[in-house]
Amino acid sequence: MLKGLALALTVLLALLQYRLWLGQGGIEELAEVRERVASLEAANQPLRDRNARLAAEVLDLKTGLDAIEERARSDIGMVRTDEQFFWVPDVAVEAEPVVNPLPATELEARR
Numbered sequence: 001m002l003k004g005l006a007l008a009l010t011v012l013l014a015l016l017q018y019r020l021w022l023g024q025g026g027i028e029e030l031a032e033v034r035e036r037v038a039s040l041e042a043a044n045q046p047l048r049d050r051n052a053r054l055a056a057e058v059l060d061l062k063t064g065l066d067a068i069e070e071r072a073r074s075d076i077g078m079v080r081t082d083e084q085f086f087w088v089p090d091v092a093v094e095a096e097p098v099v100n101p102l103p104a105t106e107l108e109a110r111r
Contacts, residue, residue, distance in 0.1 A: 072078040
């Protein structure tokens with residue numbers, strides 16, 4: 001009887017070890033889940049950083065007037081009443097020489 005009990009306990013231990021190592025919810029599946037968690041964490045990190053920047057901007061907009069003024073100047077083009085606005089266009093292309101479409105005789109006659 002003692003041998004039968006020892007044999008039954010050994011079989012039970014072997015079944016539990018099988019389930020621990022190879023069965024559903026075992027060590028192998030735990031490693032796969034940990035890999036998925038690590039990849040999802042890496043994918044979420046840029047989003048978390050973006051959310052933190054947006055939260056800081058929202059806080060700055062709620063508490064400070066400097067951020068609101070900067071946003072109004074850059075996005076809407078607003079100018080305060082005590083300021084003067086000067087617009088300097090970018091000159092990227094050199095001016096082409098003006099060609100006179102009139103012949104020289106007509107030009108002299110008009111002078």
